[in-house]
Amino acid sequence: METGVPVGEVYLVGAGPGAADLLTLRALRLMQAVDVVVYDRLVGQGVLDLLPATVERIFVGKMRDRHVCPQAGINRLLVDLARAGKRVLRLKGGDPFIFGRGGEELESLAAAGIPFQVVPGVTAATGCAAYAGIPLTHREHAQTLVFVTGHTKDGEPDLDWPTLARPGQTLVVYMGIKALGSLCRRLIEHGLPATTPAALIENGTYDHQQVVSATLATLPARAPDPRLAGPTLIVVGAVVALGRQLGWFSGAGVPPGAALSDADGPAGLDGASLDGGAPGASG
Numbered sequence: 001m002e003t004g005v006p007v008g009e010v011y012l013v014g015a016g017p018g019a020a021d022l023l024t025l026r027a028l029r030l031m032q033a034v035d036v037v038v039y040d041r042l043v044g045q046g047v048l049d050l051l052p053a054t055v056e057r058i059f060v061g062k063m064r065d066r067h068v069c070p071q072a073g074i075n076r077l078l079v080d081l082a083r084a085g086k087r088v089l090r091l092k093g094g095d096p097f098i099f100g101r102g103g104e105e106l107e108s109l110a111a112a113g114i115p116f117q118v119v120p121g122v123t124a125a126t127g128c129a130a131y132a133g134i135p136l137t138h139r140e141h142a143q144t145l146v147f148v149t150g151h152t153k154d155g156e157p158d159l160d161w162p163t164l165a166r167p168g169q170t171l172v173v174y175m176g177i178k179a180l181g182s183l184c185r186r187l188i189e190h191g192l193p194a195t196t197p198a199a200l201i202e203n204g205t206y207d208h209q210q211v212v213s214a215t216l217a218t219l220p221a222r223a224p225d226p227r228l229a230g231p232t233l234i235v236v237g238a239v240v241a242l243g244r245q246l247g248w249f250s251g252a253g254v255p256p257g258a259a260l261s262d263a264d265g266p267a268g269l270d271g272a273s274l275d276g277g278a279p280g281a282s283g
């Protein structure tokens with residue numbers, strides 16, 4: 001397409017699970033250097049507050065079951081903004097390559113010949129586990145770690161139950177709260193003891209994080225109403241029990257004096273250079 005305008009670039013950036021100070025320095029630098037940000041529902045307000053006022057903001061989040069902007073429309077929007085010469089920050093909750101459709105967005109950019117870069121983020125599994133004091137692997141309890149999505153169009157998730165119900169592993173389920181009852185039941189049916197520790201972490205890493213720690217048998221009855229709950233992660237496995245001893249986060253945030261208050265000014269973070277030695281990927 002010949003517009004005479006130099007093509008912009010798209011930065012696919014993970015915003016982390018919620019707490020703003022879990023952003024990477026690279027994400028922060030890019031936030032301070034782009035023209036427009038295209039962001040999702042899961043990006044925390046504290047992260048958005050770190051954007052300079054001059055950056056245009058476009059919300060393309062999906063409210064559960066109600067698509068504000070279908071994926072094809074988001075793909076097209078990113079291409080159009082870049083073709084208009086903009087530097088575009090595509091900001092996603094967690095890590096863009098973990099249940100984030102980041103791959104689909106990059107495929108469409110690559111097909112359109114738009115240059116892009118990818119910045120990883122702290123994914124919900126590692127962020128929530130850290131803030132709930134649940135070590136996802138442990139030499140005595142879990143040698144395998146599995147991330148799955150519990151998302152279903154209608155009803156039961158279609159998962160490889162025998163694999164998920166193996167002993168000696170930790171299972172982390174994204175988007176699973178609606179299917180929690182059938183998930184726990186299926187895991188028991190496929191051989192996990194009903195007493196296997198299982199937890200829900202709601203609004204993980206935010207000050208209002210809630211952890212419900214129970215067992216496969218008892219967790220469903222203790223879950224919040226999925227229609228009212230914030231983003232919620234399910235963790236199953238022996239390591240969950242360690243959270244009772246290792247849970248440390250009370251919502252109090254970082255120690256005094258370490259607040260992320262000068263984000264728009266510290267040396268080296270002013271976003272002047274976007275290429276900073278990192279190879280840019282292009283389509």
Ligand code: SAH
Pocket residue numbers: 017018042092093094095096097098099100122123124125128173174175176201202203204205206231232233234
């Ligand atoms: N790309 C994201 C995941 C998007 S899928 C990442 O890497 O984290 C959305 C699911 O992620 C939610 O349904 C929930 O299961 C989980 N999730 C995201 N943020 C969360 C949070 N702060 N607390 C608990 N679960 C979260």
